[in-house]
Amino acid sequence: MFESAEIGHCIDKETYDAEEPALREALLDAQYELKQQARFPVIILINGIEGAGKGETVKLLNEWMDPRLIEVRTFDQQTDEELARPPAWRYWRALPPKGRMGVFFGNWYSQMLQGRVHGQFKDAVLDQAITGAERLEQMLCDEGALIIKFWFHLSKKQMKTRLKALRDDPLHSWRISPLDWQQSKTYDRFVRFGERVLRRTSRDYAPWHVIEGVDPHYRSLAVGRILLESLQAALANEPKGKRQANVAPLGRSIDQMSLLGALDLSQRLDKADYQEQLVTEQARLAGLLRHKAMRRHALLAVFEGNDAAGKGGAIRRVAAALDPRQYRIVPIAAPTEEERAQPYLWRFWRHVPARGKFTIFDRSWYGRVLVERVEGFCTPADWMRAYGEINDFEEQLSNAGVVVVKFWLAIDQQTQLERFEEREQIPFKRYKITEDDWRNRAKWDVYRDAVGDMVDRTSTEIAPWTLVEANDKRWARVKVLRTINEALEAAFAKQKN
Amino acid sequence: MFESAEIGHCIDKETYDAEEPALREALLDAQYELKQQARFPVIILINGIEGAGKGETVKLLNEWMDPRLIEVRTFDQQTDEELARPPAWRYWRALPPKGRMGVFFGNWYSQMLQGRVHGQFKDAVLDQAITGAERLEQMLCDEGALIIKFWFHLSKKQMKTRLKALRDDPLHSWRISPLDWQQSKTYDRFVRFGERVLRRTSRDYAPWHVIEGVDPHYRSLAVGRILLESLQAALANEPKGKRQANVAPLGRSIDQMSLLGALDLSQRLDKADYQEQLVTEQARLAGLLRHKAMRRHALLAVFEGNDAAGKGGAIRRVAAALDPRQYRIVPIAAPTEEERAQPYLWRFWRHVPARGKFTIFDRSWYGRVLVERVEGFCTPADWMRAYGEINDFEEQLSNAGVVVVKFWLAIDQQTQLERFEEREQIPFKRYKITEDDWRNRAKWDVYRDAVGDMVDRTSTEIAPWTLVEANDKRWARVKVLRTINEALEAAFAKQKN
Known part of the structure; x- marks a missing residue:
């Protein structure tokens, strides 16, 4: 050589x-x-x-x-x-x-x-x-x-x-x-x-x-x-020819069953239980983040979900009990000019939490296999290879001690409709509803398939997806907090062994 | 998942x-x-x-x-x-x-x-x-x-x-x-x-x-x-679009120096020395192939070289002293129909020697980065990726105990011309010279670059190339035999440690 x-x-x-x-x-x-x-x-x-x-x-x-x-x-x-x-x-x-x-x-x-x-x-x-x-x-x-x-x-x-x-x-x-x-x-x-x-x-x-x-x-x-x-x-070179993916297309559900369909969206918490459990879980999270084992870990939470599923509310309940110096919320919107000049994952890598820290992604790199796939913003070859690239990314996070939790907040079509209409009625909520939301709603089935593929291909032992029944916001918020706490405790326990 | x-x-x-x-x-x-x-x-x-x-x-x-x-x-x-x-x-x-x-x-x-x-x-x-x-x-x-x-x-x-x-x-x-x-x-x-x-x-x-x-x-x-x-x-799908290789082209030699140019082609052996050394090395090879360490190894020799460089003669001298049950000579010509229906390396994999055996390839998988590259029989993307695929292949051989030796028999243009002319003169050698040989000769410089790239990219510790000065056939034959013997002895010695 x-x-x-x-x-x-x-x-x-x-x-x-x-x-x-x-x-x-x-x-x-x-x-x-x-x-x-x-x-x-x-x-x-x-x-x-x-x-x-x-x-x-x-x-x-x-x-x-x-x-x-x-x-x-x-x-x-x-x-x-x-x-x-x-x-x-x-x-x-x-x-x-x-x-x-x-x-x-x-x-x-x-x-x-x-x-x-x-x-x-x-x-x-x-x-x-x-x-x-x-x-x-x-x-x-x-x-x-x-x-x-x-x-x-x-x-x-x-x-x-x-x-x-x-x-x-x-x-x-x-x-x-x-x-x-x-x-x-x-x-x-x-x-x-x-x-x-x-x-x-x-x-x-x-x-x-x-x-x-x-x-x-x-x-x-x-x-x-x-x-x-x-x-x-x-x-x-011509603008780069995409590698032609000689691939098997992703399977669509052939029975009417899907992961999302299998959720029991009727689960709920009454107000008293909610108040009690919420406070308990918030205190538990605050304690865990102050635990000395946290020095060897970081925490990263991804929030995805249907429009109006209550991501914002859930994130606020997570953040509520924490020291603002310890966490960061990263809202993901359209990429900036600087971000467009970089590989797709770059804008997420830059926000990877340091050890001891907690980063909350309000939407995330999964946009590639959700909205970008559904809307055709990238080619099938691009989003097909994204599954593997995302798994590589999360494996690197996990190897470095980052505890990765990923939430899909799921509601049914009726609940979404009610929330959309409510938003249009109430003046201070009107900013929350746009034409885009109605357009996405029309693509309900296509999104459901994309979510199914996403979970199938990226829910892993080191970075599992949690599907959250979110028709009842109280249930959803408590489940999110509890899942984070359990993931942290499992990581701390594993570290001890 | x-x-x-x-x-x-x-x-x-x-x-x-x-x-x-x-x-x-x-x-x-x-x-x-x-x-x-x-x-x-x-x-x-x-x-x-x-x-x-x-x-x-x-x-x-x-x-x-x-x-x-x-x-x-x-x-x-x-x-x-x-x-x-x-x-x-x-x-x-x-x-x-x-x-x-x-x-x-x-x-x-x-x-x-x-x-x-x-x-x-x-x-x-x-x-x-x-x-x-x-x-x-x-x-x-x-x-x-x-x-x-x-x-x-x-x-x-x-x-x-x-x-x-x-x-x-x-x-x-x-x-x-x-x-x-x-x-x-x-x-x-x-x-x-x-x-x-x-x-x-x-x-x-x-x-x-x-x-x-x-x-x-x-x-x-x-x-x-x-x-x-x-x-x-x-x-x-259209006949498969080749992945566009956004690659740096291979460097051509910018001074007039090349590996082949650096060879001292004047090296020679007189007849008496040749006879003595040939017999010694042949006996040594026969002994090594009967050695009990050979049970855990196989031997694979690749012969490439300029036309009329004496590959055939060298191979015959190697085979001369051996038990025909122990070795096989595989001449590589145009692929058969069955072979064309398979990936490129398939026709070589099928001839990989079993442990204890010795296979001699008269031309080889290196055709991909030599004649196929020079004649345009495959795309640049194909031969560019062949270097990596070949290294993977030879690494698998080496990991399995196969001792891989690869020879490039080099002569200069004048010597080739003399041998071509001699072949045309002598009736029983006339079958050895074709129009193709003259055509290849006209591409001397292109082949030299291809050989240089080949050696640079595929001469590895586990499967090194040996450049053989072959203007003098005696020198070449003895060097080939000695190289094989040394490679086997090194492998046996390494195994002992």
Whole structure:
């Protein structure tokens, strides 16, 4: 895999000087075209052997191109904020928007390689990290991103020479590295595991480019050319052809039974029971969130449901007993301009709670497989792959200790009609009802199928859906609170074992 | 994930009897259309809870449709032949050709689930198996296959009732199962790990369909409908749109250096040295293949090279000293009709050596990234993804103990010209030279780039390429033999540690 990066590639100064100006100009042109089209982001991953010219190359790219349109990100030690969230969070927050380039200098690959080289884990765990990286990259590419992966290589002998030169150079002697490259064993292990990583993650949608790092002229021209050709090819592409999903369509219910239909919507609480249970559950939640086990967890609640099912009221009852510093309510409406320039899940990743915190999503990423599916705002291929992407997302949350609870508040058509009419009657509730609500109501059956598929495909042990009978608001509110409390207690109990 | 398969779906006999005839007819129609088009194979995976009607459903599918076009495969205990090869071999040999349906009853999922439920390995290893399954399915779908995955589900209570009924029924009491389903713990673990597997492998190109197994009418109609709709959708698709690869193009050499260019083709052996070394290495190989360590290994040698580089002669020198029962030479020419009806790698999988055996490929799967790339026989997206698929393939070989050695026999243009002319002069060699050879020769530079990319992307620690300087045939033959011997000795030594 590294053979042809050890044969002593080099380019003489004359050739380099002759070629560099045209390359720079073409790169600049491509960069502005990228900005103009603003159709996709470019993510450049920089990895490889210490001393192989990674830093110099990144510096050069910034000189050659317009640095205002390049975001260079280094990922060294995780910050406190990053440590409090799933590992991928630091990469999501650093993604370049469409039309711009992000240089990830140190990234998911350096992280997994360092861990494996240091012997923090074995191959099986490395393979899990590799799979995670593949899924992330595939998702990014499915969302349109252009990913260019560079591995800067040196033979062991070349590396030793180079490290010595750097050490003797006062301009560079401040460099530190998380791996002790002076050890010959470090090089061997890094190359061995590096090969495993490259072999498995060099995929058609995001192949690796191995660059011999000895000669700066060669290195720079090679990187510049690959970058230029990749950019030009992607810019010339038609707006990206969606992968044709040769898939089995999702089954519709063939008997008249459905999960939602199986709910007993007549369940209710009388006022006295409600008052008592509500207060009990609220106090229980407040206590749990102050529990010391909460330091190792976060809580994330998703509220979805029929229009007028009482999401807002339920959320208020959850929040009522809590310290406002501990929770956040994130209402999800149409994405902002900044959010539209990012992959679909980006606007949810940014609100992932830190450990100890509680985030309530009033509507959520499930919009993709509900309203966007029903209204045709995205293609079937998009929402079909969303189920898998969402499960990946929630698995990452769960692995990081986030307790995920998801509610679908269900009412029947008659109850909805009554609530709509009531809203139209009462002046201070009139803002709550719009034309959209009536339109959605006409699509009742289509939504019911979408909800059924959603629950079937995303209700998992680590992030189960709870269907809430919400014809009676009291019943619904207490059930929501109790479910959250039980989920937290189960997580705390599991942690103890 | 299994919620809506525990709500007691059922369909009354009247409805069933009314719907069944039309469904059968439509399925038969689709089946014949599938055969007619012969554009893609259909792979149906049958998994799930014991007693949930898997066997009955497969039986029914064969009654409903034309059983001559359905191949039902069960995968129980591996046979000796299967145990002697990589685990996936049993599935490759059972793949249905284009135009036909294969029902895989018990498959890669049952295998990994049984292992995990029995506690033979932990989650990290399960995840490796899951990744392997995903890669296999993605490759099959990229090659055009329609994969339909059914999970037959029962709640624990339903399962117990059903198992009891089956046990009391003399027609069924002979059934055995590799898992002890009478144990409540078995069910719990199976469902828990099953959910992990479904969550991670339900992808847009091959989603799972969970079927509640209690009511036979519901179960049968549900499966029939999903199968029908999937078939109809796939049959109506335009010949499959290739995934547009938003990829960086492969870099061409920007200095004039290349791996092949860096070879010292002047290396040679005089006749006496050659005779001596040849005999020594041949004896060494014969000894190694008889070594008892060979029982845990197989040997696979790939020969590629320039036309007239001497592949045939080198292969003969390797084979010369061996027992013909121990090795096989597989010459790769244009694929047969049967092979064209299968995924690209199928015709190589079928020749994978069993443990203790030695297979020599005279040309190989690398044709995809050499001649097929250069001649445009496949799309760039196809050969770009071939690098990854080939690495996956060779990793599976290596994991199963197969020692993989790959040779590129390199000569220069002048030597090739001399050999071509010699072949045209000498009557008994004339069959060896064709118009194609002269045509390929004109594409010397294009082939050189393709070989460079091939080595860069597929020369790995587990399956390295050896570039053989072949201007001097003696040198080449001895180097080939010595490389094979060293690879075998290294593998035997590693095994001892």
